[in-house]
Amino acid sequence: MNEISLPTYKNMMNPTLQALRDLGGSATIEELYNQxxxxxxxxxxxxxxxxxxxxxxxxxxxxRLAWTRSYLKKYGLLENSSRGIWALTKKGRETDEVEPNEVxxxxxxxxxxxxxxxxxxxxxxxxxxxEELLKTLIQxxxxxxxxxxxxxxxxxxxxxxxxxxxxxxxxxxxKGIMRLSGLLSFHVIFQCKRYKGSVNVHQVRDFRGAxxxxxxxxxxITTGNFTKEATKEATRDGAPAIDLIDGELxxxxxxxxxxxxxxxxxxxxxVSIDNDWFLSL
Numbered sequence: 001m002n003e004i005s006l007p008t009y010k011n012m013m014n015p016t017l018q019a020l021r022d023l024g025g026s027a028t029i030e031e032l033y034n035q036x037x038x039x040x041x042x043x044x045x046x047x048x049x050x051x052x053x054x055x056x057x058x059x060x061x062x063x064r065l066a067w068t069r070s071y072l073k074k075y076g077l078l079e080n081s082s083r084g085i086w087a088l089t090k091k092g093r094e095t096d097e098v099e100p101n102e103v104x105x106x107x108x109x110x111x112x113x114x115x116x117x118x119x120x121x122x123x124x125x126x127x128x129x130x131e132e133l134l135k136t137l138i139q140x141x142x143x144x145x146x147x148x149x150x151x152x153x154x155x156x157x158x159x160x161x162x163x164x165x166x167x168x169x170x171x172x173x174x175k176g177i178m179r180l181s182g183l184l185s186f187h188v189i190f191q192c193k194r195y196k197g198s199v200n201v202h203q204v205r206d207f208r209g210a211x212x213x214x215x216x217x218x219x220x221i222t223t224g225n226f227t228k229e230a231t232k233e234a235t236r237d238g239a240p241a242i243d244l245i246d247g248e249l250x251x252x253x254x255x256x257x258x259x260x261x262x263x264x265x266x267x268x269x270x271v272s273i274d275n276d277w278f279l280s281l
Contacts, residue, residue, distance in 0.1 A: 004045055006060055009067040010100035015039045016068050017077065017092065026087035029248055033065060037228065044227045048198045057134055057196040057224040057247050066130075074110055075103045084252050133251045133261065137223045138194050146173050148259070149192050149221055155257045158188070171210045178217075189215040195224030199244075204233045208240060218242040221250060 077092035161176035
């Protein structure tokens with residue numbers, strides 16, 4: 001079997017800049033990912049290759065794109081907020097294209113300087129905790145993962161959340177009500193998939209078939225990701241809408257809600273000596 005050819009993190013640098021320009025200068029990780037694969041015309045076969053099957057469900061494209069963001073951030077072209085929004089900096093907005101090898105050399109030199117100071121780059125740390133969390137989620141028992149989803153939805157504002165997965169209810173794992181501003185309510189059914197790979201278009205269609213006439217919206221949650229065709233099918237005109245939460249969005253939400261994830265702010269102190277000041281006394 002021939003190995004599938006995949007773009008490197010360097011190959012994705014300029015498409016990432018282009019994607020952010022196309023999206024108005026800022027984007028969520030999901031929006032950025034979708035725009036980059038659209039620009040690069042990546043196939044489902046390329047998008048489904050797992051980075052490390054033994055450690056989680058993150059694909060090689062997701063992994064390499066995360067490094068692309070890190071390199072461009074260190075180079076001063078991108079910035080990201082605590083809510084996971086990535087944006088072009090002033091320098092980024094003024095830069096049409098980069099020379100990937102130049103960005104890579106700059107990054108390596110910067111990392112070398114940080115290593116000499118015994119510092120751990122925040123982007124490396126971010127990659128590590130995401131991989132660890134996805135690996136842990138995949139190791140959970142099915143009913144435990146359903147309970148986690150139930151808790152996450154309750155913490156996110158859902159009410160009357162029930163897990164029904166063990167009843168064999170047409171592939172539906174649970175249901176709940178999303179209330180907006182205390183005025184509008186939407187009945188939602190959800191399905192949880194602990195996948196290392198991609199949820200395909202047929203699985204999205206099957207889920208929609210199970211939800212028709214039973215809820216206003218569907219929510220499909222996976223530790224993996226969705227193929228391009230699955231994403232298009234979820235928002236197809238004339239069909240009940242299905243919201244998709246992939247592994248990337250899932251770990252971000254768990255971190256945001258503090259469910260099994262603790263964030264600790266570590267402050268570092270840098271001391272410098274003004275020799276001239278002492279000698280001038």
